[in-house]
Amino acid sequence: MDRKEALQFLASTPHVVPEGEAYAAHFFEPSDGTGVARLFYAVYGDGYPIDTYYIPERLAEENRRGTIRSTVARTVSGEVVAHAALYRSSPPNPRLYEYGVGLTLPSYRSTMAFFRATQLLMRLVGKDGIDGIFGEAVCNHTITQKLTQHAKGLETAVEPALMPAEAYETEWSGLGRVGCLVYFRVDVDQRKPLFLPRPYRDQLRFIMEGFTLDREIVEADSGIPAGEAAVEVGRFDFAGVARCTVTAPGADLPGRLRALEQRLRADNYALIQCFVDLGQPWAGGVVEQLRGQGYALGGLLPIWFGTDGLLLQKHLVDPNFAGMKIHSDRGRALVELIRNEWLRSQA
DSSP, rough: OHHHHHHHHHHSSOOOOOOOHHHEEEEEOOOGHHHHHHHHHHTTTTTOSOGGGHHHHEEEEHHHHEEEEEEEEEETTTTTEEEEEEOSSSSSSSSEEEEEEEEEEEGTTSSSSHHHHEEEEEEGTTTTTTOOOEEHHHSSSHHHHHHHHHHHHHEEEEEEEEEEGTOOOGGGGSSEEEHHHHHHSSOOOOOEEEEGGGGGGHHHHHTTTTOOOOOEEEOOOOOOSSOOOEEHHHHEETTTTTEEHHHHHHHHHHHHHHHHHHHHHTTTOEEEEEEETSSSSSSHHHHHHHHHHTTTTEEETTTTTTTEEEEEEESSSOOGGGGOOOOOOHHHHHHHHHHHHHHHHHH
């Protein structure tokens, strides 16, 4: 079954879930696949960008392989009314999973269904090859931030104007772009070097407060070695976001980024993000190059590469810091830190 066939099936078989049934949280089973697909269709219609959650056998296979680890809230009659997952996404480190894909059937949103599914999911962290997790909590409300904090996540980065609102729920369409706070939780770690770029020494020390990361702090080299840069670029057209991972430094990096930016502006993109490996001595030089191209600090990404990562980003639209709703004092301090860095990049 492909996406088109799955959506045709869902559209041709309307399904009403009884309200008020008792439910319990369970790890995903293949028999839950159709219920998960119906849940996504009920919340997003045909607009969710990832095919897997509409196609029962594909979701079952991803859970079998361990690339996705889903939990559901299932009623006594077998209906799926909430879903949450840990899954491999952008990080090069296969032992760092993203926490997300969380949603609840509207008629069960006043219950604890999603909370129970998330509570069960968190039992996997630190086991079964999952050393740590991260999540992007939306900032047009604070509910997801509270849940992520309850899951022992700590704010380490800010992504203003990350996604169109309708990418999260259809009822948010027309609300512009939504920013996110990025939370990390690391349960399995070992001592490793962190090459600290001089311009962000104080900011990164602030972000690391409260973490129990064991790091050998070394000042990063601000020079750029000879050779061409290596950059992996991922384009997300539905979001208007490009993500660039710098895997090797080079003097040609600024020119390549300028050419990329020109293409992305022509395609009405909103944001370019760059990921730099702080486990590499050359991180400082790459940061200087990015700052010279108008990129601003986004935050710290623990164990992103196995070693820690640094997020820098360039907005091609208004980041709308003022529209972000932040739950915690730490989150507000981090947003202010990132806003000040963005203002510097605009000077």
